Amino acid sequence: MSHRVIELHHIVPIATIPSVLHHGILSDEQAAKNYPPSLITPGPQIPKGLKLHQYARLYFDAHNPVLFNRKTENLCVLRVSTEVFDIEGVVLTDQHASSPYARYLGPHQIGQLNFDPIFSDNWEDPNQIQHLRKKAAKCAEVLVPVCIPFCFISGAYVPDENSLASIKNHGFKRESMINLNLFFL
Amino acid sequence: MINPAWLTILEVVAHIAQQPYANPVGKTIFQKIPYILTEQGVETGFKFTPVDYGLSSMDMMNAFQLFTRANLTQEHLQGRTTIIQIDADYAEYKTKHQAVLDKYAKPIERTVDLFSRIKTTHQAEEVIIALYSARTLKKQKATPELSEKELLNYIVSWKKTWGMLEQYKSVANTIRHLQMLGWLRLKYSELTEIPR
Numbered sequence: 447m448s449h450r451v452i453e454l455h456h457i458v459p460i461a462t463i464p465s466v467l468h469h470g471i472l473s474d475e476q477a478a479k480n481y482p483p484s485l486i487t488p489g490p491q492i493p494k495g496l497k498l499h500q501y502a503r504l505y506f507d508a509h510n511p512v513l514f515n516r517k518t519e520n521l522c523v524l525r526v527s528t529e530v531f532d533i534e535g536v537v538l539t540d541q542h543a544s545s546p547y548a549r550y551l552g553p554h555q556i557g558q559l560n561f562d563p564i565f566s567d568n569w570e571d572p573n574q575i576q577h578l579r580k581k582a583a584k585c586a587e588v589l590v591p592v593c594i595p596f597c598f599i600s601g602a603y604v605p606d607e608n609s610l611a612s613i614k615n616h617g618f619k620r621e622s623m624i625n626l627n628l629f630f631l
Numbered sequence: 632m633i634n635p636a637w638l639t640i641l642e643v644v645a646h647i648a649q650q651p652y653a654n655p656v657g658k659t660i661f662q663k664i665p666y667i668l669t670e671q672g673v674e675t676g677f678k679f680t681p682v683d684y685g686l687s688s689m690d691m692m693n694a695f696q697l698f699t700r701a702n703l704t705q706e707h708l709q710g711r712t713t714i715i716q717i718d719a720d721y722a723e724y725k726t727k728h729q730a731v732l733d734k735y736a737k738p739i740e741r742t743v744d745l746f747s748r749i750k751t752t753h754q755a756e757e758v759i760i761a762l763y764s765a766r767t768l769k770k771q772k773a774t775p776e777l778s779e780k781e782l783l784n785y786i787v788s789w790k791k792t793w794g795m796l797e798q799y800k801s802v803a804n805t806i807r808h809l810q811m812l813g814w815l816r817l818k819y820s821e822l823t824e825i826p827r
Contacts, residue, residue, distance in 0.1 A: 493654040493750060537652055547748045547808040550652035574819040579811045 450561045453600065454588050455508035457516065460609060463616040466524065471594040473478075474499040477623050489543075492550055492589070497533065497601040500541055501589035504530070506564050508603075509628050512542075516631040522613055522622075523603040530598050537589040541582035559586060567627075577593040605629035633701060633755065635728040636674045637743075639735045640664050641703060642725070645717045646743040653747040658706065658713040658755050663755045664742060667690050670762060671738035679763070681789070683758050686763055757805040758814075760786055765815055779806050780820035 447454040460477050466470075469480060475497075478486045489498025497605055505512070508523040530536060531553040537543075538551040540559055563569070563583035601621035604610050605628075612623050642662050644656045654665070666686055669675045677694070679686040698704040702720040706713050732739070742795050749755045753801065764786050783803055787794040793802055803822045809815040 467805060490750070493652050495652055534744035545808075546750070546754065549744065549748050549814065555651075575810050578807070582811060 449578055450565060451506060451528055451556070452529060454504040454506060454526040454530065455603075456502075456504050456526055456594075457508050457513055457521055457577075460520050460522050460604075461614055461617050463522070466590050466599070467596060467617055469593065469595045471502045471504075471524065471526070471599070473502050473592055475599065476502075476593055490546075492537055494544075495537055495550070496587075496591055498589070501537070501543075502594045503543065503590055504588040504590065506559075506561070506586050506588065507584065511581050513567065513628075514583060514630050520609065520612070521605075521629075522609060523625070523628060524599050525601045525603065526594060526600045527600055529592055530588065533590055533594075534547070535591040539589065542585035543587045543589055547584065568598070568606045603628050606631055633697050633703075634674075634676060634694070635723075635809065636676075636735070637665075637698075638721075638724060638728050638732060639668050639673050639678065639739055640694075641676075641698070641717055641721055642661065642732055642739050643668070643742045643746065644704075644715055645721070645738070647746055648717070650743075650747050654750060655709070655714045655716075656746070657752065658715060659752040660746065660749070660755050661715045662691070663745065663759050665694075666739055666759055666763070667742050667745060668735075670766070671741065673735050673738050685759050685784075728751040737746070748812075751761055754805070757802055758809065759807055760790065761802070761806050762814060777820040778820045779803075779810065779822060782806055782815075782817060783820075783822070 458466065465480070469476070469547070474486045486499050491497050504526055511525070513521070535571065536553050538553060538556060538559065540549045542548065560583065563580045564586045566584070568578065569577065569580035569584050571580055599620060601623070602613055602618060603625035604613055604622060605626070606624060610622055610624060644661065647656050649654055658790065664687070665675055665677055666679055669677050669679070677691045679688045689815045698708055702718045703724065703735065705716045705718050707716055745758070767775060767783055768777050768782060783806055786802055787799060793799065805821060806815065807815070810817060
C-alpha cells in the first residue's frame, strides 16, 4: 500500500451522524432502503463489479471539489481506516467514479495512482486542461461494496467549534477535531 | 506470416483480461486496438481507411485470421458478446519475441490504460474517430493548432447521426477526456455542452 495513504475520508452532513453510528457508512442503495422514500440515481455498472450506487464511497482526500461545492452545508469528514482495502470487492478510481473515463483498479494496483495531484492543496492551473486534470484527480475514490461498518471509522474532522459540539451532541464518541486546512472556510 | 509487432495487440488483450475491473475484450473492441497501437508508432504496417462505422483495415483483418490459424486467439460467446481470448500457444510466441514486446512496452501500457477506461463499444468508436479525425485535420491545416470545437464540428459533419444533442454531448465529452488523458493536444474551447 502507498505510504502516503494513512486514512480515507467520507463527507457527510453532521445531521446524519446518528445513522452512521447505527449502520456505518452506507451505499446510496442501502441508505434508500433504510430511509425510504429516499431517491437514488442508479449509477453506472463497474465492470466485473456492482453498480456505483451499490458502493459506500470514500475519498483519498476530502479537501476536494466535492467538499468545495458543498461548503455552505453543515458537514463533517469521517476518517476511515485503510483496513477497508482488505474488504472483498473494493475498487479504487483515479477520478470521480461516475466519470465516463474513470479507471477502476483493485487495491493491489494502488501504485498505479498518481498521488501528487490527489493530495495537492489546490487544483488551480492557468492551463484549462491541466486544471480539469488536477480537479478530476482530486476526486479519486475508494468504493466499498454495500457498507462500511462503524468499526472502520476512527474519528472525524469538523470545521469549527459549533460543529465539534454538534457532532458530540449526536453521540459521536470517536476522536473529533477541528481541521482548518481541510474545509473551505 | 505473423509480424512480431502484431503481438502487441495480443499483449494488450492479455493485460486487459487480467484487470480486476475492466470489461473483457470483445470482437468490436479487438478491432480498435491496432489503430491505437499503430498511432503510437508500433510498426504494424496496417493502413486504416475511414468507413461509415469508423476505420477499416484489410491488413488488420488478415492478421486476425492468422492469429486464429496459429491458435493465438479464440472467440467465446459471453451473453450476446463475442469475447476474444488469448490461447495457450501465445506463451511460446511471446517468449520468442519478448524483445519486440519490451521495445513497445510503453505503447502497450498506454493502450491497456485507455481500453481499461472504455466501457462500451460506442465509447470505443468515439475514441477512435476523435483520434483519427484530429490527425486528419492537423494534416490538412496549414498550422498544426486545432481547437476542440473544430474537431467536434468535423466529427459531427462526418458522422451525421452524431449531431443529435445527446450524441453531440457525448462526443464533446470524449474529446475533453482524451485531452485530459493526454491522447489529444488541442486548443481549449468553451464546450458548453459538457459539465466542467
